[in-house]
Every structure is written in structure tokens, then in C-alpha cells.
Amino acid sequence: MRINPRYIDKIMRGSLTAQALFTVGILVLIVVVIFIKGFSHVSMEFIFSNPEDMGRLGGIFPSIAGTIFLGLLSIAFATPLGVGTAIFLTEYTRESFFTRIIRFGVESLAGIPSIIYGLFGFIFFVIKLKMGWSLLSGTLTVAIMVLPTIIRTSEEAIKAVPNNLKMVSFSLGATKWETVTRVILPSAAPGVLTGIMLSIGRAVSETAAVIFTMGSSLRLPTSIMDSGRTMAVHFYILAREGISMEKAYATALVLVCSILVINIVAYYLMNRMIARYS
């Protein structure tokens, strides 16, 4: 028996639509559940007070501060290295064996799972360099982890800058470096910022690489040699050790909201970059 292809076409159309909506639906449902369960437990007091009794009571202020410190410090290390690499790869060299092995290095770093970064940061920064469980160890580990993201997005952004802008700059007698700093980077800024925002998002949501390098102290870190915990680590410990479901949901809500805001900003900047040059 031969079924009319038109019927199959209709059935497949419906089935694919249903599956696509189901997929997005599951992901949206995750956010909705976190919002509903967490909303009633989040207050200004929760955000701005210290945890008590291992997190059973009180708020999450030290872990919010720890998350912000880790995010900002890690991009402070990774951005100059990453953007510098991207400028070198796009403006200062031609495709060659040298650029190929650099790209191989970047791709490989991007593929390494975060627990391996945790292992490495633990043995190298925490133990061999004697930094201990500290904000500094965590920062350096996460900086290496987000480097590929910054390099890739910056490279894409720099490549998107129209050639005639560069030509005009050169024709006015500017040197290569002047062209890079005054023409290329300002034009590529939204794209570079997208990479930076995505990297902060990665630092905020990371657990495995952070818990073994930054530790999990509940106190507010006051120097880069202090241990501390990020929101993701705090949430993991609350949930895993069954300390408090309410606080876990509330922490998850703050965590998911921060990630969504960071990603929305990244997405907005990326669209601005695309709108500018296409």
C-alpha cells in the first residue's frame, strides 16, 4: 500500500512542530519551576544578609559577592590575553602552520571538560604554587577555561569589521597598531563584549572547576587569597547535602536570573554587531 506523500508531509510537519515546541517547552518549564518555587523565598534580606547555620537560615550575600569577584577577576585576566590573541590571529599574521597550531590549542582548551580544569587548578595553583583554596586559584583556573570563548568571539567580531574602514585608516598614515586601537577595536566592541558577557556567564554557572580551586568557605572573601563560594557552588552544596530546599530554590532563582540577564545582554550586543555590519 502506498500512502500519499502529501499526508506524510502533513503528519511530519505536525510532528516536527510538536517536538520543537516540546523541546523549548521543557527548557522554559525548568525556568518557570525555579521561579514559582523560589519566588516566595527571595527577598532583599535574602540577597543582602549572611547565611547562618550552614545556609539553613539567612541569605546568600557572601556567595553573590564571591560570584561577582570571580566573574570580574577572571575576565580581567582572560580579556587582554584573548583579545590580544584574536588581534594577532586576524591582523598581524597570515594563515600558516603557526596559526594552525594556535587554533588547535584554542580548540583543545574549549573541549576540555570543567572537572579536568578543576583537577588542574587544584594540583597546580592550590598545591604546587601554594595559593591554597582561594579566590586567586579560582580566578586563574576559570580565566584559562573561558579564554577560548573570548578568542573565538573576538576573532569573529574583528573579521566582521569592513575592510574599507582599515584601508581609510592606513591611507591617512596610521600605523597598524593605531588602526587596531582606534578603528578596528571600537568597531568590533559589541562583538568582543558579547564574548566577555558569555565568559562571565560561564564563570557564574561553573561548579566543578570552582569548588576545587576556590573552595567553599561561607565567609565573604576580603582578599584574593581568601577562600569563598560562588552562588553555583552554594546551590550545589545546599541541594546535594539536603540542607534546605527553600534556600536551594531561592539560590537557584537568583542564579538563573543572573544567567538570563547576562545572556540577554550578550545576545543584544551580538545582534547590534550583526545589525551594524550586514
Add this chain to the structure above:
Amino acid sequence: MNKKFIDKENIIKFVLALFALSSLLFLFVIFVFILSEGLPLFYKAGVTNIVFGMKWAPTKASFGIFPMIISSFMVTFGALVVGAPLALACATYLSEYAGRKMKIFLKPSLELLAGIPSVVYGFLGVVYIVPIIREHLGGAGFSILSTSLVLGIMILPTITSISFDALMSVPAAYREGSLAMGATKWQTIYRVVLPAARSGILASFILGMGRAVGETMAVIMVAGNALKIPTSLLDPLRTLTSNIALELAYATGDHRRALFSTGVVLLVIIMSLNLVANFWVKARVSK
């Protein structure tokens, strides 16, 4: 041009080249330290005793991680079974059927949701998936099934967005040619578009597998972390990644070295997956 001027440009180029080399340097240092901690135990205890050893009792000099290797492969495969068909359907719908408005709504939502931290997936797995499995299917609930479901959902955005890019890069002329011959839309997708995007789709599956095999915290929360080879879908398990994370905080001596050996095995698996993925992507580019 005076001499000083040229010098400055050369110095800048040199410094930028050093920056670019830093990625390679980091990769090198990571490998050196993981290998220097992990490899000695392979000599001491024997490669087969570790890789094919059945018993993990690191304080009593038994470092067998075979059950964890098998478990890692099982849940990675499980995640792919759960996630890949849905993600591919989603990508196909987005690239072939979705109207402009739907695309504008769905594509950004997917990319935003890709950023949900993996611990959140793990947590919701414990709170919702594990009890449902415990009540309706039996066992403790912490199982291959729960882990595969959590990982499968987690890799949905990754696979969808890469497959979507692969489908979008199929030239419109292929579709027009097929439609002009009188084929229906589905025939065009099934016989023309999907085969043309095949290598990109496979690469997206492999990258999704890479994400699943490397995931740690979410897996610890839903897998039950037992030390046996699981024999049913409802058996608890411990993966390579969770083995490292569960014991690293307190391990010392050979026990800690054994965790680095686990890391070495994990790195070998990940590097092989990446090589295969690169191979597929290259094959697509050269085609």
C-alpha cells in the same frame, strides 16, 4: 619612517604573538600536570589493573575504574538517545518550517536557555525525575535512566543550535531543485536537506556527547554513585567525572594519584571525541 617607530610596531607584534602562544602554553601545562600526577600510578599498579580493574578501593591499593568507564559510556549513549532525536527535530523545524516570527522567538529562547547552569538540571532531576522513577518503575530512582534523562535534556540546546547551523548552510538551490521536481517538503528534507547536512549533524551529536561525558555535578546528584557495573536501566552508577569530584577533596597519596589517573582516561576519551568531531567538520568543509 624613523627607526623608533618601526621598533614599536615590532614590539607590539611580538607581545601579541606571545599572547597568542599563551593558549598553547596553558594546554601544555594542563597536560603536563594531569599526566605527571596520573601516569605514575599506571606504571605502579599496571594499566590493565586500572583500566580493566573491577574493584575501586583506592585506600587498599585497588584502583579499578572499568565500571566507571562503562557507566560513562552508558549514560553518554543514553543522553544521546534522549536528546539527539528531539534536538534534531527542533533544528529541522526551526530551519525548514518555522516562520519568521516563530524563528525570532524560538532561536533566542534556546540560546538563552543554553546558559542554565548544569547544577540546576541536576537539582530538578533529583526533585522531579528521581522520585517519579522510584515510584513507578522501582529501584532507588538514582539510575542510568534518570541520569540519561537529565543529561539528554541538558545537551538539547547544544545539539539543536549546531544542527541548525548545519541545516542552514545547505544551499537553497538544493531545496528548490527538489521542490521543482514535485517532491513534498518532507521528501525534500528527508532525501535532500538532511543528507546534505549529515556531517554537521553528526558533529553536533559528537559535541553533545562530549558535553555529556564531561558533565560532573549534575551527574553526581542523580546517578547514585554506586561502584558496580550497572546491569539494568534502573541501577545506580558512578561515572569517571563523578569519581573525581566525589573524592578529590579528601584524597591523599596514591588515592589522589588514582583520581588523576581517572582524569587521564577521561582526557583520552574527550580528545578522541574531539578528533572525530573535527574530522567530520573538516570533511564537510572540503566537500
